[in-house]
Amino acid sequence: MLRMSTLFLRTLREDPVDAEVPSHRLLQRAGYIRRVAPGIFTWLPLGWRTYRNVENVIRTEMDAAGFQEMHFPALLPREPYERTNRWSEYGDTLFRLQDRRKGDYLLGPTHEELFTLAVKSEFSSYKDLPISLYQIQTKYRDEARPRAGILRGREFVMKDSYSFDIDDEGLANSYRQHRDAYIRTFDRLGLDYVIVSAMSGAMGGSRSEEFLARSEVGEDTFVECPACGYAANTEAVTTLAPAEYNRALGEPHIEETPETSTIEALVSYAQDALPRPDRAWQASDTLKNVVLLVTDPDGASRPLVIGVPGDRAIDEKRLEAALAPATVSAFTDEDFEQYPVLVPGYIGPQVLGKDSESGIEYLVDPRVVAGSAWVTGANEPGRHVFDLVMGRDFRADAVIEAAEVRQGDPCPVCGQPLAIERGIEIGHIFQLGRKYAEALGLQVLDENGELVTVTMGSYGIGVSRAVAAIAEQSHDETGLCWPVAVAPADVHVVVMGKNPDVLAAAEELCEQAEAEGVRVLVDDRTGVSAGVKFNDAELLGIPTILVVGRGLKDGVVELRDRASGDAEDVPVSEILARLLDRSAVVRTD
RNA sequence: CGGACCAUAGCGCAGUUUGGUAGCGCACUUGACUGGGGGUCAAGGGGUCGCGGGUUCAAAUCCCGCUGGUCCGACCA
Incomplete structure (x- = not known):
């Protein structure tokens, strides 16, 4: 007890x-x-x-x-982790230490x-x-x-x-x-x-x-x-390939689009200068090509371009997960200097792909399906190409899941909106x-x-x-509320006042409950006010609270459910059965 | 690894701007009252003010350095 x-x-x-x-x-x-x-x-x-x-x-x-x-052991030698490469791959997250002979160890x-x-x-x-x-x-x-x-x-x-x-x-x-x-x-x-x-x-x-x-x-x-x-x-x-997509109105054509190195600027410019006949231009009509520097585990790095619909950002976690164990970093100005074919803000897929002249790997979002038409960079400053069709006018090396996922995106299984x-x-x-x-x-x-x-x-x-x-998952404003399977006790007995008869009666009740296998925590403190005891009981979160006090003279004690707050007076004669019912008696701890 | 901030009693904080007896609430001890929702009154105990150095008659307070910690982000089977 x-x-x-x-x-x-x-x-x-x-x-x-x-x-x-x-x-x-x-x-x-x-x-x-x-x-x-x-x-x-x-x-x-x-x-x-x-x-x-x-x-x-x-x-x-x-x-x-x-x-x-x-x-x-938790304390482990370096060697096995060396053999699987994890001594180095785990990086700074690994707790390393040395013994007195300078031997390397780790905490697993x-x-x-x-x-x-x-x-x-x-x-x-x-x-x-x-x-x-x-x-x-x-x-x-x-x-x-x-x-x-x-x-x-x-x-x-x-x-x-x-x-x-x-x-x-x-x-x-x-x-x-x-x-x-x-x-x-x-x-x-x-x-x-x-x-x-x-x-x-x-x-x-x-x-x-x-x-x-x-x-x-x-x-x-x-x-x-x-x-x-x-x-x-x-x-x-996984992203559902769309059943409906933009069809090309004709052959690809390059247009002057000055000062449009962002998708927002491009859409706004196209709306003013090159309006669509049927509807307004949207960011999702454009193909945004993001350049990244990929570093393989062996240290070698290379450029990678990913094409996503212009209204989507790249989700770094998804990207890293898709490319693991390689890591990615931003493509710097110095990197761009080494690849003049990549014109920042106007990158287009026509010059990309492993089979292309540039040899730069090009991966696309699953929404970029064969036959879909896009507005995308013309690989020269201030110019974009319209009606560029995937599969007809450009190709990708593979599909990659790296675009951000949004509330309401279609479920890959049934197509309904995702939460x-x-x-x-x-x-x-x-x-x-x-x-x-x-x-x-x-x-x-x-x-x-x-x-x-x-x-x-x-x-x-x-x-x-x-x-x-x-x-x-189980708490409220006043404290914890443990499920009975994990609670530190089955019942929290609050003994009110300092009347020795009440304390004695409570003690006897606790003893009987314990004898039946109910695990009891009893607040037998004297000189602690009722408020303190109730607040502590609610804070500690034992699922059943039993108040032994003024009802005792009428032969009842108060049984409270911690989670719901529901309380009822229960005759003392029935209390053991009620407690057993609410307890995780079969337990080996 | 970036950014912001903090370090004073067990916990939460004030005091630092403007240098001058180290404080408050909770917790703790003793006594009295109270006794079904953190109650009241009285009397107490508890501090190398993170560490080191400097300035000064005098440093929690000003200056320099260090250490530790928190939060946001990046990171993270």
């Missing part, structure tokens, strides 16, 4: 000044966590109980799915290498596979800017699983098992989440989905189709493929006695982040 009179807890009446998002603010005010250094937090007793409940839900579901828990940001090596050292036959292993581990990432409390810390706990299969079919199966286990886990945690298509990004691999807890403070943006249920991270949204939402990434599942197995030489003998490289999946849940995500 937790007693407020002895609990290591101090609630704060005022908000900590550094806390911006509700979860961070309330977890600190309620005495669940305290900051130690930027992005590094201590869990105080109530917070730790909550954290462990979350961890236990995750662990039970992983075990139930047949995944085996093990545990790696994720453990693909170690799991791969572990399987390699133990198993060597297809008969041993498939297998899925996991750990619940403290991870370290030296984030450039930790923020939002434990939503994004530099030290955090992650449950990371890895599956090992002999072939793609096996991997797909392991992936499905993890996906199902994650659904059960997040359902039990009471989270409101969506599963979105994601890019596998720097991790490599093919299929990837993210579990996002809906939250306006989330750092991930995703689109969702209210009509058909399609959902995707903005990085992974844009924000979420907190609480889980991510990947079909990694053979990247790590190849780099580290994880092979087994197949049934024909041939060596084959194992294919892997990688699956993560942010355990500490999930605590914050739950807090983010």
Whole structure:
């Protein structure tokens, strides 16, 4: 039994000044966590109980799915990460340190290498596979800017699983098992989440989905189709090629368009000087060609031009995701000097493409379909070309998803307008493929006695982040409101006044409840006013609040639902049954 | 990595402009009253004013340097 009179807890009446998002603010005010250094937090007793409940839900579901828990060190040698290139690729985000002999070590940001090596050292036959292993581990990432409390810390706990299969079919199966286990886990945690298509990004691999807890403070943006249920991270949204597009009125013709190096100026000029017969010119009639400098992982860089409808901006995240692992930067004046064919403000696709004279790679937005006509640069200052038709008058090397996604864009599945939402990434599942197995030489003998490289999946849940995500989704103005599955106790008993008979009656009730498996936190403090106790109870957010006080002489106590605020008087004789009904009694923490 | 700002009691802040006994609210201790919504009164404890140097009779305050931190953006399985 937790007693407020002895609990290591101090609630704060005022908000900590550094806390911006509700979860961070309330977890600190309620005495669940305290900051130690930027992005590094201590869990105080109530917070730790909550954290462990979350961890236990995750662990039970992983075990139930047949995944085996093990545990790696957080402090790791450099060598395995050197072999997969991540010692350098991870960059400044990697926490590095040296031992007394100047040997390089790191604090693990994720453990693909170690799991791969572990399987390699133990198993060597297809008969041993498939297998899925996991750990619940403290991870370290030296984030450039930790923020939002434990939503994004530099030290955090992650449950990371890895599956090992002999072939793609096996991997797909392991992936499905993890996906199902994650659904059960997040359902039990009471989270409101969506599963979105994601890019596998720097991790490599093919299929990837993210579990996002809906939250306006989330750092991930995703689109969702209210009509058909399609959902995707903005990085992974695919653009529907339009069924209708501008048709050419004739052959391409170059027009004088002075001082029109921006789309806005061009549209305005064309409207005045070269009006369309049927309707006004729009930015979406123009083809904007953006030059970027692409740098490959080996350090080589080259120009790249991307053509998008003039009303669209390039979304850097989508661009980076589309080009990964290469990175992009702006094309500078010096770069332009090296490529005189590129006339800033008047770049047109006629001179672009790998097969063209310039050899500059040219990629286009999916809206630039074959047969569509555009107004675009004529590759000379002050001139644009009209009625330039994709496929007829110019070609692209490929299609790229890099344009911004907007509210109301058509769903790639059903065509209905998409909504844009924000979420907190609480889980991510990947079909990694053979990247790590190849780099580290994880092979087994197949049934024909041939060596084959194992294919892997990688699956993560942010355990500490999930605590914050739950807090983010379940709180109100007065404090936290935990779902019963993760709450630090089942019932918060508020003992009113200082009448020893009332206290004794409350104590007895608490003892009986505990004996039945109900986890009780009792506010047995004397000399604390009713207001303080009620406010603390609401701040702490235990789902059921039981007020033992003046009703006792009539044989009733007051039962309150923290979330709704609903209260009712319940006869003492019935209270145990009611509490059991509202408790997460079957629990192993 | 850009931009803005901050550092004074456990927390939140004033004091710095114009140098002169280090303050307020909350929290904490003691006592009394109160006792179903952060109650009242009284008496207390708690500070290398981030660090180092300088100017001055005198520095939280002015000057120089450093360190740490926060927020916005960039970045970020």
